[in-house]
Amino acid sequence: MSAASPATAGELAAQVRGGQLRAVDAVQAALDRIKATEPRVNAFTAVLAERALKRAALIDQHERRARMPLAGVPFAVKNLFDVAGLATLAGSKIEATAAPAARDAVLVRRLESAGAVLVGALNMDEYAYGFTTENTHYGPTRNPHDPTRISGGSSGGSAAAVAAGQVPLTLGSDTNGSIRVPASLCGTFGLKPTFGRLPRTGSYPFVASLDHLGPFARSVADLALAYDAMQGADAADPACAQRGLEPVTPLLAQGVGGLRIGVLGGWFRDMAQPEALAAVDAVAQALGVTRLVEWPEVARARAAAFLITAAEGATLHLSDLRTRAQDFDPMTRERFLANALIPAAWLVQSQRLRHWFARRVAKSFETVDLLIAPATPCVAPAIGTEWLEVAGQRLPARASMGLLTQPVSCIGLPVATVPLWGLSASAPHMPIGVQLIAAPWREDLCLRAAAHLEQLGLVHAPVARVL
């Protein structure tokens, strides 16, 4: 395999560790691919060629290179991660004039300690408030599998960069579905770990009560490699749990034998279009699952996530809403303004309901180890789509992309998203994702099941033909 053909992170790292490939060449190949494909994708808001090539040269000389799990692997991060020397945009125009970050975010530092090389920052919905990455300031990120369609969001650049083969690994954030939605729509693997698992230190917040960070990749092994490299407590993030390392890479080959698996019913089937149901049914069949599990009051839990997001998100930006509302993206401005007015009782009751819901869902995990649900109601719609038909209702398309992810992140459960293909009658070239959901701290089960499905050939993440 040449450095010019997009490889997985694990393949690249093995070649760099073994001396068959220089990190500098791996990084240069990624930079060349980014340059060639960006006009059609628009995933990047900054490309850090000089920094990346310097760092790659250090890896090539590094005494620990042969032991680095991500040696020479180019990666990129959603532009809400701090990158030393860059203003942390978080998708906004407002932050473009903020002071540059003094140092990299903790997760960037951890990946670079494992040998990976940061090559750039990626597009997103403004302040992570969206599911489409139709960013007015920086342009929409286009779906590499069909550039007329959305990439999903808010980590749209992170999913598109992986799907386009620009880099094998990216990081994003997920507050209500912002890793799982774009992973579903762009046909990549994605991992939203348990709330509190990975430190958010050095990332621009959206909703502190709900924010998670996690990786995108084209293989389950790559997700696991990145996840393992990023684990560990960090006192600077008060939500980060004081847990030891629980590596999943050694467990991936264990398969699903002995696991009790169910399909989530009710809301999770009612709010899904035929291609999303077909994807779940294909995964269930492959895993031999016939059991249906229903969680209580899912619609109310989703409403709680909506209100917590609205109130906390708007309060964070209250000062700018007062003094420079005109500088917000028109896609977010009036939502933020409206959300700043939410009564305290709605927010507090939402947080109480969230706890109530988490306790009931925990009960369901006493008899099941893993649950399956669609990640999005449908495949990626066209850029600019305003309305979506779901369950016989005409719903706003942009908010509805998170209907099936919000109730899960609301209670912080770990989820791996896996991509399936050819299930939409009207768009057979488009992927759709399935969520593999486990009890808190059981990322290993999500990733074991994902690896098993990948091994069966049911789920895969090919590089889009963007050139």
Added chain:
Amino acid sequence: MAAPTADAREAAVRATAAQLGLVITAEQMPGVLRYTGLAAMMAEQVMGLALTPADEPATVFLPVVPQGDGT
């Protein structure tokens, strides 16, 4: 509880915005009213579930220990 009229909703938006120091322009008002309406629909769902005093919010405060405190 009867749903507020459109005029009452707009008046409530203006009053709360003023309290927070927010200016909502005439151009922004239709969008703001649409989204406050959406939030109200979500609130109807959230407020419609009977909870008990034992159902605490899912927010937990962690006291901050001074650096260098070995206790």
